[in-house]
Amino acid sequence: MLAFSDAFFAIAMTLLVVGIEVPDLTAGDSVGELAEVLNDDLGSFISFVISFAVIGRYWVAHHSFCARLAAVDGGLIGLNLVYLMFIAFLPFPTGLLGNYFENPLSVVVYAGAVAAVSGMEVVLFGHAQRRGLFEHPPPKDVYRWGVRLSLSPVIFFVLSIPLAFVSTTLAVLSWLLAIPYQLFEARKKPAHADEYL
Amino acid sequence: MLAFSDAFFAIAMTLLVVGIEVPDLTAGDSVGELAEVLNDDLGSFISFVISFAVIGRYWVAHHSFCARLAAVDGGLIGLNLVYLMFIAFLPFPTGLLGNYFENPLSVVVYAGAVAAVSGMEVVLFGHAQRRGLFEHPPPKDVYRWGVRLSLSPVIFFVLSIPLAFVSTTLAVLSWLLAIPYQLFEARKKPAHADEYL
Amino acid sequence: MLAFSDAFFAIAMTLLVVGIEVPDLTAGDSVGELAEVLNDDLGSFISFVISFAVIGRYWVAHHSFCARLAAVDGGLIGLNLVYLMFIAFLPFPTGLLGNYFENPLSVVVYAGAVAAVSGMEVVLFGHAQRRGLFEHPPPKDVYRWGVRLSLSPVIFFVLSIPLAFVSTTLAVLSWLLAIPYQLFEARKKPAHADEYL
Amino acid sequence: MLAFSDAFFAIAMTLLVVGIEVPDLTAGDSVGELAEVLNDDLGSFISFVISFAVIGRYWVAHHSFCARLAAVDGGLIGLNLVYLMFIAFLPFPTGLLGNYFENPLSVVVYAGAVAAVSGMEVVLFGHAQRRGLFEHPPPKDVYRWGVRLSLSPVIFFVLSIPLAFVSTTLAVLSWLLAIPYQLFEARKKPAHADEYL
Numbered sequence: 001m002l003a004f005s006d007a008f009f010a011i012a013m014t015l016l017v018v019g020i021e022v023p024d025l026t027a028g029d030s031v032g033e034l035a036e037v038l039n040d041d042l043g044s045f046i047s048f049v050i051s052f053a054v055i056g057r058y059w060v061a062h063h064s065f066c067a068r069l070a071a072v073d074g075g076l077i078g079l080n081l082v083y084l085m086f087i088a089f090l091p092f093p094t095g096l097l098g099n100y101f102e103n104p105l106s107v108v109v110y111a112g113a114v115a116a117v118s119g120m121e122v123v124l125f126g127h128a129q130r131r132g133l134f135e136h137p138p139p140k141d142v143y144r145w146g147v148r149l150s151l152s153p154v155i156f157f158v159l160s161i162p163l164a165f166v167s168t169t170l171a172v173l174s175w176l177l178a179i180p181y182q183l184f185e186a187r188k189k190p191a192h193a194d195e196y197l
Numbered sequence: 198m199l200a201f202s203d204a205f206f207a208i209a210m211t212l213l214v215v216g217i218e219v220p221d222l223t224a225g226d227s228v229g230e231l232a233e234v235l236n237d238d239l240g241s242f243i244s245f246v247i248s249f250a251v252i253g254r255y256w257v258a259h260h261s262f263c264a265r266l267a268a269v270d271g272g273l274i275g276l277n278l279v280y281l282m283f284i285a286f287l288p289f290p291t292g293l294l295g296n297y298f299e300n301p302l303s304v305v306v307y308a309g310a311v312a313a314v315s316g317m318e319v320v321l322f323g324h325a326q327r328r329g330l331f332e333h334p335p336p337k338d339v340y341r342w343g344v345r346l347s348l349s350p351v352i353f354f355v356l357s358i359p360l361a362f363v364s365t366t367l368a369v370l371s372w373l374l375a376i377p378y379q380l381f382e383a384r385k386k387p388a389h390a391d392e393y394l
Numbered sequence: 395m396l397a398f399s400d401a402f403f404a405i406a407m408t409l410l411v412v413g414i415e416v417p418d419l420t421a422g423d424s425v426g427e428l429a430e431v432l433n434d435d436l437g438s439f440i441s442f443v444i445s446f447a448v449i450g451r452y453w454v455a456h457h458s459f460c461a462r463l464a465a466v467d468g469g470l471i472g473l474n475l476v477y478l479m480f481i482a483f484l485p486f487p488t489g490l491l492g493n494y495f496e497n498p499l500s501v502v503v504y505a506g507a508v509a510a511v512s513g514m515e516v517v518l519f520g521h522a523q524r525r526g527l528f529e530h531p532p533p534k535d536v537y538r539w540g541v542r543l544s545l546s547p548v549i550f551f552v553l554s555i556p557l558a559f560v561s562t563t564l565a566v567l568s569w570l571l572a573i574p575y576q577l578f579e580a581r582k583k584p585a586h587a588d589e590y591l
Numbered sequence: 592m593l594a595f596s597d598a599f600f601a602i603a604m605t606l607l608v609v610g611i612e613v614p615d616l617t618a619g620d621s622v623g624e625l626a627e628v629l630n631d632d633l634g635s636f637i638s639f640v641i642s643f644a645v646i647g648r649y650w651v652a653h654h655s656f657c658a659r660l661a662a663v664d665g666g667l668i669g670l671n672l673v674y675l676m677f678i679a680f681l682p683f684p685t686g687l688l689g690n691y692f693e694n695p696l697s698v699v700v701y702a703g704a705v706a707a708v709s710g711m712e713v714v715l716f717g718h719a720q721r722r723g724l725f726e727h728p729p730p731k732d733v734y735r736w737g738v739r740l741s742l743s744p745v746i747f748f749v750l751s752i753p754l755a756f757v758s759t760t761l762a763v764l765s766w767l768l769a770i771p772y773q774l775f776e777a778r779k780k781p782a783h784a785d786e787y788l
Contacts (some may be wrong), residue, residue, distance in 0.1 A: 011207060204401055
């Protein structure tokens with residue numbers, strides 16, 4: 001399941017570039033026109049970088065999750081496919097955000113898709129914990145802390161939805177707040193968590 | 198052969214998202230227009246989810262099939278490539294169904310493509326059984342039950358073809374009946390089947 | 395090198411479907427119009443199947459070639475990348491042939507690209523033989539027979555080029571003659587070849 | 592990390608072909624028109640070959656880098672994702688260069704993207720050296736020589752930027768000078784470097 005999921009992430013991340021269209025120029029050799037068009041494409045470049053970072057972060061978490069499993073059951077395979085479906089879907093909201101950066105609905109669709117991935121991450125974690133699939137099942141406090149760490153981006157993405165209707169730039173910037181928050185949560189890590197996570 | 202096939206499935210599943218086009222808006226920042234366009238794209242989202250589930254289901258079956266093989270012969274490699282050809286083809290009928298959900302012919306092409314995959318699944322199973330390629334060759338009753346389980350989606354997809362000319366929504370919904378039917382068949386599993394399948 | 399090449403083949407084969415465009419219909423729910431458009435797309439479907447079979451055949455040969463190597467040198471890695479470049483390029487002539495099946499030049503470009511892959515196959519084989527990279531280096535007669543088997547498709551593809559200017563259908567059909575010819579060559583296999591190839 | 596990065600390279604290299612569009616012909620069976628259109632596409636073919644060679648060269652270097660690691664830390668995983676982001680981005684400047692070969696800005700964007708990859712290569716190398724992640728940590732002179740070898744393409748790509756405003760063809764040709772320069776640097780290899788790199 002690890003190799004299959006890794007291939008999934010690699011493909012979803014490389015497909016992101018397909019969303020940045022090579023522009024049509026009227027004068028192919030005009031530096032000014034190309035510069036202008038690339039400047040208009042700024043939203044596409046920003047969405048590419050954001051999505052690459054977002055999927056990359058999920059890959060790191062998912063890879064280490066899979067590596068900690070001692071066994072896999074049918075339920076986990078099914079849930080993992082649902083999780084991967086949301087990962088595979090991300091190039092679409094990325095393209096939407098890239099083309100319509102100032103449209104609040106683009107931000108909402110993007111935030112919703114990412115929140116769904118984080119939600120499924122928690123579902124996978126919970127299933128593996130309940131069914132005893134971890135090689136070293138984490139104790140309750142470590143488990144709860146892990147769930148909180150997984151859910152923290154959801155909060156920021158959900159909160160960015162009303163903000164998007166005020167300013168899409170502000171909403172996108174608010175996603176960055178998830179980084180210091182995760183660092184803050186990481187400091188509250190139970191002392192023995194490293195043995196399990 | 199397992200790693201090669203797994204990569205195939207991962208790519209075919211991530212390519213499905215390419216079929217959902219980022220819409221062209223006249224007013225890039227209009228929430229109303231984007232909402233309308235995304236609503237028109239509903240067929241694309243439904244086909245994406247259906248195809249992801251369909252290919253995911255085939256991946257689970259094919260992965261466990263490959264894992265049960267003790268040897269691989271030239272014939273199986275050739276048949277496996279034919280099987281993978283139908284898997285690799287699925288993004289096309291998915292795109293067709295996504296764009297023309299109300300067109301009976303889209304449903305027919307889709308149902309035909311999926312039925313072909315199931316058909317090839319049975320051919321692969323039969324070849325491996327005849328040539329003694331399984332590590333633990335299943336006895337006759339288990340083999341027959343496995344073939345019946347593989348063929349059951351074919352029946353639903355073939356039956357949906359005439360239904361598509363009455364209502365495409367009804368035809369697509371009829372595919373869902375394959376799920377309770379497979380659960381029903383699964384209950385008739387021979388007692389010792391788990392040792393072989 | 396084996397895993398990297400396998401991933402290459404898997405991606406090139408799944409990308410072929412991207413060349414089959416979902417048609418634009420004026421009446422989305424018209425069975426007649428969709429049937430007509432799909433019929434016009436016949437060339438695309440034929441090229442998809444041909445290219446899938448062609449790349450699949452090269453994959454089988456390349457996979458078994460890599461599996462017989464005991465060592466890999468820098469030269470082989472470089473030549474392998476050139477070989478993979480021609481494999482990665484194949485979706486383009488496939489798309490060309492699919493859209494302009496009756497254009498002799500499409501057939502010429504396609505035949506040239508495939509002949510280049512076969513040519514590189516021989517170059518790889520020769521390099522591995524000269525540098526002693528095979529686990530069991532084949533004796534001279536087996537080596538010569540292997541080269542002949544690799545080159546035989548080149549002959550058919552090169553001969554089809556003038557034929558394309560008479561009839562493109564005839565030229566494409568002439569490629570099929572490579573199959574009986576390869577079976578004929580296979581019968582002349584040196585008795586001890588199986589130990590090496 | 593090796594398998595994940597390899598998949599990345601394989602996908603980025605095969606995606607390059609997507610940038611070569613199948614042309615639209617007014618007369619589908621006209622050899623003259625297709626020849627003319629393919630001739631206009633010359634820039635696309637050249638960019639495809641250049642990018643394939645460039646990414647292939649980085650793959651060889653990155654693959655052997657990963658194979659020399661004894662351990663991986665969180666920082667290296669993060670930096671590796673940044674490196675892969677630039678690799679995944681390359682199909683875009685390739686498409687730009689393919690379509691607007693005579694536009695100096697295309698050359699600038701392309702040269703900048705490739706220089707960024709080389710820069711990240713040095714960053715990865717330095718991180719692994721500082722944190723002692725290599726199985727056999729190279730001594731100072733070997734390390735410095737390796738950094739110089741990695742940075743040498745950057746110099747040529749950066750120098751080509753002003754040249755692009757004189758002649759884009761000249762700028763692209765100047766990239767080829769990196770090859771003899773790298774061979775020249777390779778001759779200055781410290782005697783014991785092969786034990787470490």
